Amino acid sequence: MSDRRYRQSGYRSEPGPRQEPREPPRPPSGTFGILKSKPTSRCAECGAVLPITADSLAQCPGCRAELHACRQCAHFDPARRFECAQPIVERIADKRAKNACTAFALMVTVERDTSSGAVRPDDARRAFGNLFKK
Incomplete structure (x- = not known):
């Protein structure tokens, strides 16, 4: 018999096989719960959505700002030398004016796809109200 007084394991217990900590269960694979995203280009002046292939456009359709400009x-x-990441x-001088820069590339960002197909908070309330209508 062991010289331990109680059955609980403690600082005097013999070293046994070491157990690895369990990992939490992983969610099922797939895109469940992940928001969709889409590449988008916006005007730096007014924020209007531009087509990604806006090379054919000379001005923003919303505010008539030049698209082949440093701001776009x-x-x-602004933190770099000459306010450009490319070596020029x-x-x-004028970052909003049209220029002939050869390093120009239209700014494209990735935004969440907030289409109207998403469930809005009012939809549940409206459905609940429709249950009791005659």
């Missing part, structure tokens, strides 16, 4: 470029960075020879 993917490389525009000289600074372009």
Whole structure:
């Protein structure tokens, strides 16, 4: 018999096989609960949605701002030298004016797809109210 007084294991217990901590159960694979996203290009002046292939457009359809400008470029960075992430020879003074920069690429961001097909909070309330209508 062991010299332990109680059956609980404690600091005097013999080392046994070490148990690894269990991992929490993983959710089922797939895209359940993940919001859909889509690439979008927006005007830097008014925020209007632009087609991603807006190379053919010269101006924003909403505010008539020039699209081939530094403010619309993917490389525009106010913290960098000449406010551009690409190595350019000289600074372009007016960032909103049209320019002939060869490093220009229209800024494209990834946004959540907030289509109207999503369930709105009013839909549940309206469905509940329809249960009691005659």
